[in-house]
Amino acid sequence: MGNRFPAGGYLEKILRVDLTERRIIDETVCADVLHQFIGGTGLGIRLLYDELKPGIDPYSPENRVIFATGPVTGTMVPGSGTYSVISKNTLTGLVAAAQANGFFGARLKYSGYDAVVVQGRSDRPVYLHICDGKAELEDASDLVGKDTFETDMLLHRKYGEDGVEHGISVAAIGPAGENLVRYACIVSDRGHVASSGGVGAIMGSKNLKAIVVRGKHGVPIHSSNVKSYLENVKQWVEEAKSSSMGKLVSNYGSIGFFVPYHSRGWVPVKNLTTNIFAGEEVFEAEYIRGRLHHVQPRSCHGCTFYHCHTVEVAKGTYKGVVGESQHVLRSVPQKRLSLFNRKHFTQRPRLCKWRAFPFYPGGIGKSYGNPNRGNNCSCESFWASQEVLSAGFLK
Numbered sequence: 001m002g003n004r005f006p007a008g009g010y011l012e013k014i015l016r017v018d019l020t021e022r023r024i025i026d027e028t029v030c031a032d033v034l035h036q037f038i039g040g041t042g043l044g045i046r047l048l049y050d051e052l053k054p055g056i057d058p059y060s061p062e063n064r065v066i067f068a069t070g071p072v073t074g075t076m077v078p079g080s081g082t083y084s085v086i087s088k089n090t091l092t093g094l095v096a097a098a099q100a101n102g103f104f105g106a107r108l109k110y111s112g113y114d115a116v117v118v119q120g121r122s123d124r125p126v127y128l129h130i131c132d133g134k135a136e137l138e139d140a141s142d143l144v145g146k147d148t149f150e151t152d153m154l155l156h157r158k159y160g161e162d163g164v165e166h167g168i169s170v171a172a173i174g175p176a177g178e179n180l181v182r183y184a185c186i187v188s189d190r191g192h193v194a195s196s197g198g199v200g201a202i203m204g205s206k207n208l209k210a211i212v213v214r215g216k217h218g219v220p221i222h223s224s225n226v227k228s229y230l231e232n233v234k235q236w237v238e239e240a241k242s243s244s245m246g247k248l249v250s251n252y253g254s255i256g257f258f259v260p261y262h263s264r265g266w267v268p269v270k271n272l273t274t275n276i277f278a279g280e281e282v283f284e285a286e287y288i289r290g291r292l293h294h295v296q297p298r299s300c301h302g303c304t305f306y307h308c309h310t311v312e313v314a315k316g317t318y319k320g321v322v323g324e325s326q327h328v329l330r331s332v333p334q335k336r337l338s339l340f341n342r343k344h345f346t347q348r349p350r351l352c353k354w355r356a357f358p359f360y361p362g363g364i365g366k367s368y369g370n371p372n373r374g375n376n377c378s379c380e381s382f383w384a385s386q387e388v389l390s391a392g393f394l395k
């Protein structure tokens with residue numbers, strides 16, 4: 001193995017789970033591989049390349065779904081709760097590499113592993129529980145059909161934790177993944193989404209409903225690097241806080257991007273037939289935060305940006321807490337389809353995250369798939385229809 005990667009950052013250990021054989025084993029990762037393919041995505045792609053035969057079907061048991069972390073995951077580096085999910089892509093047949101922020105990546109590391117490789121297919125729904133270097137498959141039949149928020153809350157309660165900021169992290173699929181929707185995603189920490197490549201559908205094809213991670217393992221940092229590591233973290237935090245982007249994001253999340261983007265003509269409206277959205281004031285961050293909903297900051301592991309916020313829906317069908325939607329989420333229904341309805345600021349993102357299919361392709365798919373639209377891009381009855389999109393999401 002040599003000593004080419006002495007600076008730590010990795011535990012040099014992965015967990016392999018064969019769902020067909022119900023076999024769980026620890027494996028060592030060669031330090032040279034970690035050095036050459038830095039980060040969770042690099043490690044995951046290397047493992048996938050080594051292990052998959054060419055031409056396999058993404059939904060076949062031979063496909064892998066790999067949850068992987070990088071060398072700074074779980075450290076004090078801002079935003080280092082991120083993880084990558086690597087698999088064969090359900091849409092392209094190439095590589096799927098999806099990332100989500102939050103806490104899951106950090107807690108995967110604290111559970112004792114740099115990565116989890118899942119292969120095979122379970123004959124019944126299961127979830128994987130990993131804690132302090134031990135892993136078990138548990139029956140998930142009572143979680144089938146539940147959305148990702150419900151699944152997360154039920155598993156938190158089962159393991160004695162209530163808030164997402166403490167203790168355990170759950171990465172789960174919803175009905176979209178269970179039903180093998182080709183662009184289904186994985187939702188972790190109630191609102192952080194690994195959304196591309198159909199990774200949720202791959203989990204569904206393996207009958208794997210969720211992964212729960214927790215533990216007390218530290219992330220090794222070589223003693224000779226501690227001083228420079230702390231200096232770098234301090235510098236990054238200060239630079240992030242003092243930058244204009246940092247200030248905007250800390251105050252308003254990415255919803256503060258709308259007005260500058262719109263004034264530069266970057267916002268696609270009515271399926272890119274124009275870049276003018278009448279009544280842009282309803283997208284101004286001050287208006288949304290002041291008039292439409294109230295938010296609570298909820299930052300990811302180690303992040304000083306506080307750009308993620310939660311919104312409480314006080315009553316109605318969608319009662320509960322959901323992550324505030326981002327600028328890009330609003331781009332699809334509110335601008336691309338030219339729809340505006342205040343309840344949809346929280347409703348549609350909530351539906352997507354519950355059911356675990358990505359908002360952006362979902363919204364675009366609905367827009368192009370609407371039979372009323374035909375070739376008439378200026379069909380006002382369609383553009384004005386508030387319920388078309390929601391009805392589609394509810395199906």
Ligand code: SF4
Binds near residue numbers: 298303
């Ligand atoms: S709070 Fe926002 S900026 Fe910070 S890590 Fe999470 S997603 Fe990224």
